Amino acid sequence: MHPRILEVRRNLLKKNDELARDLRGRFLSDGLFVVNLVSGPGTGKTALLRRTLGELLNRGYRPIALVGDLATDNDARRLAESGAPVRQITTDGVCHLEADMVARHLAEWSPGPADFLFIENVGNLVCPASYDLGESLRVVLLSVTDGEDKPLKYPKLFNTADVAIVTKADLAEACEFDRAAAEANIHDVRPGMQIFSTSAKTGVGFDAWLAFLIDQRTACGLPVRDERPFVSQP
Amino acid sequence: MHELSIAHSLVTTATDALDAERASGSDPLGRVKAVHLRLGRLAGVVRDALEFCYDLVTEDTLLAGSQLVIHDIDVVVFCNACQAERTLPGIQRFRCPECDKPTGDIRHGRELELEYIELE
Numbered sequence: 463m464h465p466r467i468l469e470v471r472r473n474l475l476k477k478n479d480e481l482a483r484d485l486r487g488r489f490l491s492d493g494l495f496v497v498n499l500v501s502g503p504g505t506g507k508t509a510l511l512r513r514t515l516g517e518l519l520n521r522g523y524r525p526i527a528l529v530g531d532l533a534t535d536n537d538a539r540r541l542a543e544s545g546a547p548v549r550q551i552t553t554d555g556v557c558h559l560e561a562d563m564v565a566r567h568l569a570e571w572s573p574g575p576a577d578f579l580f581i582e583n584v585g586n587l588v589c590p591a592s593y594d595l596g597e598s599l600r601v602v603l604l605s606v607t608d609g610e611d612k613p614l615k616y617p618k619l620f621n622t623a624d625v626a627i628v629t630k631a632d633l634a635e636a637c638e639f640d641r642a643a644a645e646a647n648i649h650d651v652r653p654g655m656q657i658f659s660t661s662a663k664t665g666v667g668f669d670a671w672l673a674f675l676i677d678q679r680t681a682c683g684l685p686v687r688d689e690r691p692f693v694s695q696p
Numbered sequence: 697m698h699e700l701s702i703a704h705s706l707v708t709t710a711t712d713a714l715d716a717e718r719a720s721g722s723d724p725l726g727r728v729k730a731v732h733l734r735l736g737r738l739a740g741v742v743r744d745a746l747e748f749c750y751d752l753v754t755e756d757t758l759l760a761g762s763q764l765v766i767h768d769i770d771v772v773v774f775c776n777a778c779q780a781e782r783t784l785p786g787i788q789r790f791r792c793p794e795c796d797k798p799t800g801d802i803r804h805g806r807e808l809e810l811e812y813i814e815l816e
């Protein structure tokens with residue numbers, strides 16, 4: 463025996479990355495456009511998602527949602543009020559979702575045919591950034607009550623997202639939110655990222671956000687749905 | 697904190713590599729002296745937290761008593777204007793340090809890689 467070096471050169475997240483890649487392929491071939499929502503706790507993920515689910519149902523789409531939560535099922539209950547099928551992933555203290563949690567929960571769930579799957583990640587500004595869930599779109603949220611410098615404090619979360627949403631627009635004035643500064647900070651850590659502004663309370667900004675979602679889904683080669691209103695159960 | 701799960705995955709990855717080496721019929725392997733990790737500044741992993749849980753996680757494994765050596769990797773972007781790779785001084789400003797043009801074309805800095813294992 464003599465001292466030696468064993469070359470390994472292996473990414474520690476390889477298992478997650480490979481599973482996520484498989485999932486993405488499977489989702490797209492199933493006609494499912496998958497969106498991963500990431501932000502700190504309280505930024506408005508559940509409120510945004512609830513309204514998004516409702517609006518997509520109204521436009522004739524069939525959205526479903528998975529929601530990651532440390533312990534409670536409050537968010538799942540709030541989301542289910544939209545009328546869309548919702549399933550909770552209780553992480554029992556794990557601070558982020560991983561691809562295998564998504565795969566496992568989907569395997570045990572039959573929500574029926576769907577064209578959008580939204581995944582509300584655990585409220586956390588650090589860990590979710592490292593885990594690909596097989597999504598086609600990663601959305602990072604920043605609320606007007608958060609402070610404009612959040613992107614600079616958590617650059618990785620913003621850097622790995624595809625699009626940003628500034629939430630709680632209805633509170634912007636009261637908080638003296640400096641939109642230009644916030645957008646400049648987002649663009650410092652993620653040059654050119656598209657930024658939406660919404661209020662889940664008033665509905666402001668949702669038309670642009672929904673049009674974008676539907677466009678992105680179509681851009682992935684998934685068939686367009688005609689925009690007829692969804693007839694809900696009496 | 698996901699450093700604990702990263703540390704577990706480090707142990708699994710190293711153990712798999714050692715098992716594969718042993719199965720390939722090489723010389724008997726000595727004790728593991730050190731594990732070398734390439735850690736990008738944009739990997740989203742806190743160095744101190746990872747070092748902190750290393751001893752705990754490696755207990756009763758082939759890595760027990762070994763040292764974790766972390767090699768920090770700077771963020772390198774490609775600047776289209778300069779047609780050159782540029783090293784960024786931090787991770788809060790994705791602009792070319794030479795010409796100040798924004799760039800999101802990341803070439804290095806996301807690494808979270810078990811590079812090699814030092815054996816006695």
Ligand SMILES: Nc1nc2c(ncn2[C@@H]2O[C@H](COP(=O)(O)OP(=O)(O)O)[C@@H](O)[C@H]2O)c(=O)[nH]1
Binds near residue numbers: 585663
């Ligand atoms: N005024 C206002 N409040 C909001 C809005 N969106 C969320 N909130 C409130 O912000 C708090 C946190 O929202 P929630 O959706 O649970 O955040 P999450 O933890 O990111 O899922 C709740 O009290 C919401 O009612 C909004 O657009 N306007």
Ligand SMILES: [Mg+2]
Binds near residue numbers: 507582
């Ligand atoms: Mg929530």
Ligand SMILES: [Zn+2]
Binds near residue numbers: 776779794795797
């Ligand atoms: Zn340049």
